[in-house]
Amino acid sequence: MSSPLLFQPLRLDGLELENRIIVAPMCQYSARDGAATDWHMMHLGQLAISGAGLLTLEATAVSPEARITAGDLGLWDDGTERALATVLDAVRDYAPVPVCIQIAHAGRKASSEPPWRGGGQVAPDSPRGWLTEAPSALAHAEGEVAPRALDREDMKRIRDGFAATARRAVRLGIEAAEIHAAHGYLLHQFLSPLANQRTDAYGGSLENRMRFPLEVFDAVREVFPGGSPVWARVSATDWVEDGWEVEQTIAFAEALKARGAAAIHVSTGGVSPRQKIAIAPGYQVPFAERVRAATDLVTIAVGLITEARQAESILVEGKADAVSLARAMLYDPRWPWHAAAELGARVRAPKQYWRSQPHHLKDLFKESSFGQR
Numbered sequence: 001m002s003s004p005l006l007f008q009p010l011r012l013d014g015l016e017l018e019n020r021i022i023v024a025p026m027c028q029y030s031a032r033d034g035a036a037t038d039w040h041m042m043h044l045g046q047l048a049i050s051g052a053g054l055l056t057l058e059a060t061a062v063s064p065e066a067r068i069t070a071g072d073l074g075l076w077d078d079g080t081e082r083a084l085a086t087v088l089d090a091v092r093d094y095a096p097v098p099v100c101i102q103i104a105h106a107g108r109k110a111s112s113e114p115p116w117r118g119g120g121q122v123a124p125d126s127p128r129g130w131l132t133e134a135p136s137a138l139a140h141a142e143g144e145v146a147p148r149a150l151d152r153e154d155m156k157r158i159r160d161g162f163a164a165t166a167r168r169a170v171r172l173g174i175e176a177a178e179i180h181a182a183h184g185y186l187l188h189q190f191l192s193p194l195a196n197q198r199t200d201a202y203g204g205s206l207e208n209r210m211r212f213p214l215e216v217f218d219a220v221r222e223v224f225p226g227g228s229p230v231w232a233r234v235s236a237t238d239w240v241e242d243g244w245e246v247e248q249t250i251a252f253a254e255a256l257k258a259r260g261a262a263a264i265h266v267s268t269g270g271v272s273p274r275q276k277i278a279i280a281p282g283y284q285v286p287f288a289e290r291v292r293a294a295t296d297l298v299t300i301a302v303g304l305i306t307e308a309r310q311a312e313s314i315l316v317e318g319k320a321d322a323v324s325l326a327r328a329m330l331y332d333p334r335w336p337w338h339a340a341a342e343l344g345a346r347v348r349a350p351k352q353y354w355r356s357q358p359h360h361l362k363d364l365f366k367e368s369s370f371g372q373r
């Protein structure tokens with residue numbers, strides 16, 4: 001039987017993933033002043049032994065005001081760096097999975113409640129809130145306090161913040177970086193005409209709207225060593241008429257590719273409460289397929305990919321090169337084991353758990369260097 005594509009290696013610049021299953025970035029809203037906690041140890045620990053080929057950290061803020069909520073993870077000073085080092089060192093002792101950081105700024109969607117408190121805006125004058133910053137002074141949703149429009153000095157500070165976070169990530173041995181330009185956060189706000197109504201060189205034409213996200217990408221790419229992959233997560237459409245859409249996404253992906261992006265991670269939506277999304281299994285895959293066909297970039301598909309055979313078909317049919325899973329990995333952190341069992345592949349597992357291998361699958365678990373300590 002030929003080996004399923006899902007479990008074949010994937011090269012991202014100089015980094016080779018053991019298989020094509022990626023743990024998607026997932027905010028935990030459980031950091032303290034940006035610093036990772038024991039929750040991150042538990043959360044990332046279980047996902048690191050999942051058998052996935054790449055573990056993406058949750059959106060990691062470049063500064064306190066870049067956080068979506070006061071509980072977001074950050075990497076902006078020595079304290080937040082030390083806290084993340086503690087978690088990553090422990091995880092790495094047992095799980096040799098490559099780690100990708102998602103570097104993020106929430107822009108006008110900052111200063112919010114976590115989802116379990118409704119996700120609404122926290123007023124800037126509340127002790128837990130702050131005034132947000134964005135390309136234009138346009139509120140995300142009706143009734144919210146509008147952000148402050150960024151000036152050129154602010155933009156330099158933010159770009160340098162992305163680079164500084166990337167430098168800390170390199171120091172932590174993080175193997176890859178994803179710039180968060182999706183889901184209506186700051187860089188997506190620059191891209192989308194719904195959020196960007198600037199009249200300077202950073203607003204108006206597509207070229208102008210792409211300018212700041214590309215400058216940020218360049219700054220991060222420059223900091224990551226040659227061979228370490230850097231790419232962006234994008235929303236391929238706003239799902240709103242006259243918003244950002246797939247042709248513009250393709251132009252952005254091409255510009256990223258020309259600047260050395262190793263891949264493109266294709267999601268959708270998030271910039272406007274007016275979005276109308278037809279949610280169904282694999283609902284964002286057609287966007288990944290379009291971007292991949294047009295740019296030939298290594299493409300990561302995401303969104304309601306929940307079944308092993310569904311994931312395998314997406315790859316075999318050439319719609320994407322890798323799949324990224326969020327909720328399915330929370331529901332079943334052994335998803336890659338079960339997918340390997342179903343598709344007839346082999347997967348890494350910690351030796352402490354080898355005795356769990358089902359009798360009829362003698363060869364499911366691979367030798368690995370897990371559990372050196």
Ligand SMILES: Cc1cc2nc3c(=O)[nH]c(=O)nc-3n(C[C@H](O)[C@H](O)[C@H](O)COP(=O)(O)O)c2cc1C
Binds near residue numbers: 102326327
């Ligand atoms: C708990 C949770 C937290 C998330 N946090 C992030 C995040 O930090 N960054 C991001 O780009 N997307 C985030 N997302 C979106 C997911 O990465 C993913 O794109 C989305 O859930 C669709 O994939 P799924 O159907 O496999 O869950 C989050 C999703 C969930 C469920």
